[in-house]
Amino acid sequence: MKVGAATDIGLIRMMNQDSYYCSSGVEDPCLFIVADGMGGHNGGEIASRVSVDTIKDFIQGNYQKPEYQKDRLLLIKDAMNKANSIIYGLSMEDPNLRGMGTTLTMALIEEERLYIGHIGDSRMYLLRNGECRKLTEDHSLVAQLIKNGSISPEEGENHPQKNIITRALGIDTEAEIDLDTLMLQQGDTLLLCTDGLTNMLDLEDIIGICSSGDSPQSISEALVEEANKKGGRDNVTSIVVKVGCSE
Numbered sequence: 001m002k003v004g005a006a007t008d009i010g011l012i013r014m015m016n017q018d019s020y021y022c023s024s025g026v027e028d029p030c031l032f033i034v035a036d037g038m039g040g041h042n043g044g045e046i047a048s049r050v051s052v053d054t055i056k057d058f059i060q061g062n063y064q065k066p067e068y069q070k071d072r073l074l075l076i077k078d079a080m081n082k083a084n085s086i087i088y089g090l091s092m093e094d095p096n097l098r099g100m101g102t103t104l105t106m107a108l109i110e111e112e113r114l115y116i117g118h119i120g121d122s123r124m125y126l127l128r129n130g131e132c133r134k135l136t137e138d139h140s141l142v143a144q145l146i147k148n149g150s151i152s153p154e155e156g157e158n159h160p161q162k163n164i165i166t167r168a169l170g171i172d173t174e175a176e177i178d179l180d181t182l183m184l185q186q187g188d189t190l191l192l193c194t195d196g197l198t199n200m201l202d203l204e205d206i207i208g209i210c211s212s213g214d215s216p217q218s219i220s221e222a223l224v225e226e227a228n229k230k231g232g233r234d235n236v237t238s239i240v241v242k243v244g245c246s247e
Contacts, residue, residue: 004217011232017044039100087170101168139167186244196236
């Protein structure tokens with residue numbers, strides 16, 4: 001497989017509170033993570049970086065353990081729960097960091113199987129045969145309102161409370177994590193991204209750029225550049241993984 005990643009502070013924010021980790025695509029574990037932190041006094045930056053580093057280290061350190069070899073979703077869950085506990089503990093120790101947290105969306109790929117861990121409103125998409133499927137559910141107030149029919153998807157686009165998330169790592173002692181798994185196919189493209197991308201670009205823009213035939217690195221950079229062209233109102237991060245591509 002081939003991979004690429006890009007991040008940018010955007011045009012408005014004073015600090016990049018996004019963090020990410022991107023494997024080379026050739027070594028095990030094949031791991032990809034995006035996180036979008038929240039909180040003042042550098043809290044968002046700390047929360048996202050701690051979450052990514054903790055999960056990366058936990059998965060790399062425990063990948064070969066028998067109990068996790070037979071249950072990769074348990075590996076992801078335990079890694080995310082450890083990150084949650086560490087971030088929450090840091091926020092309790094320092095009043096300036098109280099309330100900090102982070103979204104986190106991660107992909108672990110083993111042969112043709114994709115394992116997903118997710119909390120918050122960062123997203124993962126699967127592009128296959130020209131079609132795009134969202135693999136994660138937004139844990140946000142607006143997503144809840146749309147789901148229960150209180151507002152339409154169109155009304156949600158410019159809702160004043162669009163940025164309120166209902167789940168995150170580090171904001172409580174327990175984290176409610178979404179886990180999923182599916183089989184990948186040769187030619188699939190995965191996109192992991194923070195909401196700085198999806199709030200700026202519509203799905204047609206994303207599909208068009210991801211279907212360009214360029215390298216994953218060029219696609220990642222093009223997505224970030226286009227988000228900034230459309231206003232760059234937030235930090236933006238993208239990871240692109242092309243499955244079945246040799247180096």
